[in-house]
Amino acid sequence: MVKNQHKDLKHLVGCRLKKDIYSNKGVLVLSEAMILTDEHIHQSILHGVGLSISDIVMEDDKNMDLVIDEALDQVKSIFRNVRHTNRIPLIDIRRKLIPAINKITENSGLFGLLNDLQAKDDYTYYHNIGVSIIATMIGKWMQLSPQELSILSVAAFLHDIGKLMVPKEILNKAGKLTEDEFEIMKKHTIYGYEIINNTIGCTHRHALIALQHHEREDGSGYPLGLKGDKVDILSKIVAVADVFHAMTSKRVYHDAIPFHQVLQKMQKNAFGKLDPTITTLFMEKIMSTTIGNETVLTDGRRAKIVMINPSNRMNPLVKINSDFVDLSQHHNLNLAQVLG
Incomplete structure (x- = not known):
């Protein structure tokens, strides 16, 4: 038993503790700022102390990867439970x-993060945590109250929980759904609403976000065909995060859409589909985080993003080797992918 527990905590070796760790009897087991070794892990197990990512200091990309991996393990466990x-x-x-998601959103390497969240097995797990992270970022950019931000983070994670009630052959179909299959798929919003609404501790607003995240400003969405003024603001945030993560993710039946096409589609959706204020803010913030990032251009060349054009944010100034290129002046050259 101890051997198995030690194996499970092996990934924490080399990490620095951010606080003192006590046993349930009040005995100091491990001290703040200590670099964890195999022996420390063994001692924590003998004293019945549970260690997790939340107990260590985030000092580098490796540790951030550990946070993401642990969060994904939590997602899988939660979905199995449901x-x-x-x-x-x-x-x-x-x-x-949620503490892991908050820690991840404090990381400025957004595109490296998005690359880490590419589905390696079951897309559903990666999508739910990805949407929660992106929605939480948007909520922080919008300066939501702590209470609203808490509701948003939880509800964004649960937005697709109703898909657990959709037949797997439809959910995992490697191709376009038939009309009948799509009608069944659309019911995941109602299933999610019912599951969340019947959960003690969840509010009606949590449930509304599961119900409304596919509604659109012009009333063309589902399941109720609501127009923008009837849709909760948090549902609108999750809709933007949902669309962005879905388009930038590699799926069984299609590759991730090139970055410039994602931005074009998002910009187009800001007129009639997605909330224009939220979408515009999101795109501005997304582009501002790309400065200094490596990028792959649509002609296959690699470049570095140097400056965002205020009048044309989707086409920045880039540096290719020693040459500076203004993409706003090259209509056939765009950003295909932004790297971390």
Whole structure:
């Protein structure tokens, strides 16, 4: 048993503790700022102390990868729980997952983060945490209150929980859904609303976000065909995060859409589909985070983003080797991918 626990905590070796760790009897087991070794891990297990990513200091990209990996493990565990019990373990989400998501959103390497969140097995897990991270970032940029931000982070993570009720052959179909299949798929919004609404500790607003995240400003969305003035602002934020993450993700039936095409589609969707204020803010912030990043251009060349054009944010000034190129002056040359 101890051997298995030691193996599970092996990834924390070399990390620095950010606080003193005590046993349940009040005995100091490990001290703040200590660099963890195999022996420290062994001692923590003998004293019945549980260590996690939240106990260590984030000092480099490796540690951020650990946070993401642990968060994804939490996601899988939570979804298994819901699948088997039809109940949402809200305490686990609030105590374990949301602190990890907040820690991740403090990381400035947004595009490296998005690359890390590319689905390596089951897209559903990566999508739910990806949407929660992006929605939380938007909420912070919009300066939402702590209460609203808390609701947003949890609800964004749960936005697709209703898909657990959709037949797997439809959910995992490697191709376009038939009309009948799509009608079944659309019901995930209603299923999600019902599951969340019946969860003790969740508010009606949490449930509304699952119900409304596919509604659109012009009333063309589903399941109720609501227009923008009838849709909760948090649902609108999740809609933007949902669309962006879906387009930038590699799926079974299509590759990730090139970055410039994602921006073009987002810009187009800001007129009638997605909330224009939220979408514009998101695109401005997204582009501002790309300065200094490496990028792959549509002709295959690599470049570095140097400056964002205030009048044409989607086509920045880039440096290719020793040459500066203004993409706003080259209509056939765009950003295909932004690297971390």
